[in-house]
Amino acid sequence: MDTVPNKALPRRAAGRPGAIAHIKVPVSCLVDRAQLAFFRVSPDSRLTAFEFAVNPPIATAARLDSAPLPLSEKKSAARNAPARADRPFKGIALILASTVFLGASDVTAKYLSASLPSIEIAWIRFLVFALIMSPAMLPGSPLFALRTERRGLHLLRGAALLGSSLFFISGLRYLPIAEASATGFVSPLFVTALSIIFLGEKVGLRRWIATALGLLGVIIILRPGTGAFHPAAFFPLVSALAWACTLIMTRMLSGSERAVTTMTYSSIAGVCILSTLVPFVWVAPTWHDILFGVFIGVASTAGQWIVVLAFRYADASVLAPFSYTQLLWVSILGFLVFGEVPDIWTITGAAFIVASGLYTAHRERVRRSQLLQVEGEPSPNA
Numbered sequence: 001m002d003t004v005p006n007k008a009l010p011r012r013a014a015g016r017p018g019a020i021a022h023i024k025v026p027v028s029c030l031v032d033r034a035q036l037a038f039f040r041v042s043p044d045s046r047l048t049a050f051e052f053a054v055n056p057p058i059a060t061a062a063r064l065d066s067a068p069l070p071l072s073e074k075k076s077a078a079r080n081a082p083a084r085a086d087r088p089f090k091g092i093a094l095i096l097a098s099t100v101f102l103g104a105s106d107v108t109a110k111y112l113s114a115s116l117p118s119i120e121i122a123w124i125r126f127l128v129f130a131l132i133m134s135p136a137m138l139p140g141s142p143l144f145a146l147r148t149e150r151r152g153l154h155l156l157r158g159a160a161l162l163g164s165s166l167f168f169i170s171g172l173r174y175l176p177i178a179e180a181s182a183t184g185f186v187s188p189l190f191v192t193a194l195s196i197i198f199l200g201e202k203v204g205l206r207r208w209i210a211t212a213l214g215l216l217g218v219i220i221i222l223r224p225g226t227g228a229f230h231p232a233a234f235f236p237l238v239s240a241l242a243w244a245c246t247l248i249m250t251r252m253l254s255g256s257e258r259a260v261t262t263m264t265y266s267s268i269a270g271v272c273i274l275s276t277l278v279p280f281v282w283v284a285p286t287w288h289d290i291l292f293g294v295f296i297g298v299a300s301t302a303g304q305w306i307v308v309l310a311f312r313y314a315d316a317s318v319l320a321p322f323s324y325t326q327l328l329w330v331s332i333l334g335f336l337v338f339g340e341v342p343d344i345w346t347i348t349g350a351a352f353i354v355a356s357g358l359y360t361a362h363r364e365r366v367r368r369s370q371l372l373q374v375e376g377e378p379s380p381n382a
Contacts, residue, residue, distance in 0.1 A: 057372055090313045091318065091319055095323055098303045099323060100329055101299045102166045102304070105303065106181060110173070118284055119278055120285070122165050124293030125297045126271050126297075128294055128301070130268065136264040143260065147261075155269045157246055158265055158269025160246040162269065162270040162274065164239045176340045182327055182349060184236045185327070186353055187244045190244035192208075195248065210360050212354055214353050214357065217349040217355075218347050223345060280303070
């Protein structure tokens with residue numbers, strides 16, 4: 001049995017399969033009780049991760065939906081979540097469009113890394129994010145969203161989000177973009193491990209086999225101990241770990257906190273931390289650099305917002321396979337812009353990682369289906 005929510009089975013079985021919830025990057029908002037996730041999730045969880053950073057696979061957040069929510073929080077999520085329409089083809093079209101924006105954002109970040117320090121690129125990115133969220137920071141604004149009793153956790157989540165973005169951009173400076181992106185897609189594996197510690201999940205043998213398969217893919221790509229190994233390969237791995245931490249904290253905040261509050265504090269934390277670091281590495285950007293930096297923030301925001309819309313029309317388990325087309329776009333753009341051609345090791349390792357992520361999404365769909373069909377009793381095949 002893969003994952004069994006603690007004491008949440010009766011409530012889950014009685015829940016409606018058509019509700020959905022969230023994602024990860026600026027301008028996020030709840031979508032329904034199901035969920036999203038830089039981020040996505042499942043039927044009756046309410047994830048609110050939704051910002052900039054490395055652009056993770058949708059399957060990542062799918063690991064978070066098994067942690068139970070208190071009944072009062074689930075009712076609150078139901079009240080705030082927009083209604084969802086079951087239009088999978090529209091959802092797939094939107095998710096495909098989002099991967100173009102997210103891939104373009106990553107490629108542009110790699111391009112800028114040749115002339116600007118990673119910290120400065122991330123600072124521009126979060127500055128755009130903060131400007132987008134600024135209406136929620138004004139006390140007199142109807143969108144004001146800084147009231148919370150969990151400010152510390154919000155800021156810690158923002159720091160983790162910043163770490164994910166900064167380490168990924170740092171890796172792009174030295175690595176082919178296809179290799180960095182494929183390695184970054186291992187975040188669902190870290191979520192699997194962290195959810196046991198912080199969310200009290202139980203992970204079965206099948207899920208661990210899928211996790212091991214993904215890790216094998218990482219080893220194939222990085223080839224540690226060979227002449228092809230570059231120390232910078234650890235940057236995308238650390239980025240994926242930071243993103244997994246971001247998703248775990250998003251899950252801890254969900255239910256009691258609004259998505260706009262989470263995003264606003266993330267933008268504040270990112271800008272404040274980076275503003276203290278950027279003077280030490282400052283390189284005067286040209287107008288050309290500034291325009292590309294703004295494009296990174298806008299493209300990332302647009303891509304993530306499109307993901308939010310996509311999850312209003314289809315489940316994560318349906319959309320997850322199509323989110324991996326981002327690897328295709330970054331490979332094509334990497335060839336056109338930088339002349340990079342993914343080698344056989346990168347392609348093979350990426351195949352292992354994608355297979356691991358797809359199986360994880362599949363098991364989530366099977367588990368949810370069984371919980372909805374069997375009132376309060378876990379299936380031995382889940």
